[in-house]
Structure formats: C-alpha cells, structure tokens
Amino acid sequence: MTSNTTMSTNQRTLTVRVPFAIKKRGGRKLVIAPDGAPWNPPRALIDNTLVKAVARAHRW
Incomplete structure (x- = not known):
C-alpha cells in the first residue's frame, strides 16, 4: 500500500489518499496502517x- 498525493489543475485543491484497512478484533474495530507505517x-x-455502577447493579 502506498499513499498518493495529487494537485488539481487550478492549484487550489490538494488531494491526499492514504490506504488503510479496518478489521474487527474482539468486537473492536482496528485500523491497519499502510505497510511500514508506524x-x-x-x-x-x-x-x-x-x-462501579455495573458492580453495584450486579450486586443489587
């Protein structure tokens, strides 16, 4: 995976694309950064x- 930067023809818009993946682990979503990116x-x-509230509710 590599990032990509482009400049529009009117020199007013900069587009940066960074590929990443989202995976589920243990019910949580985990963002996977591009290769080599810490x-x-x-x-x-x-x-x-x-x-505390959950413990008290369970005891009740």
Whole structure:
C-alpha cells in the first residue's frame, strides 16, 4: 500500500489518499496502517465510575 498525493489543475485543491484497512478484533474495530507505517493506537481508558455502577447493579 502506498499513499498518493495529487494537485488539481487550478492549484487550489490538494488531494491526499492514504490506504488503510479496518478489521474487527474482539468486537473492536482496528485500523491497519499502510505497510511500514508506524501507528500506535491510544490505550483504552477504563471508566471507573461505570465499573462501579455495573458492580453495584450486579450486586443489587
């Protein structure tokens, strides 16, 4: 996969195309970057308030 950049004839529009793929893993969508491109997705944040609410609801 390679990226592609083109300039319009009127020199006012720049088009950048970056190929990527989206795959599902464990119910989550994962973006697959082009070959050789480093990409580190941000770590998932744990919502402690939501975890407490689910635990309390389960106990109730």
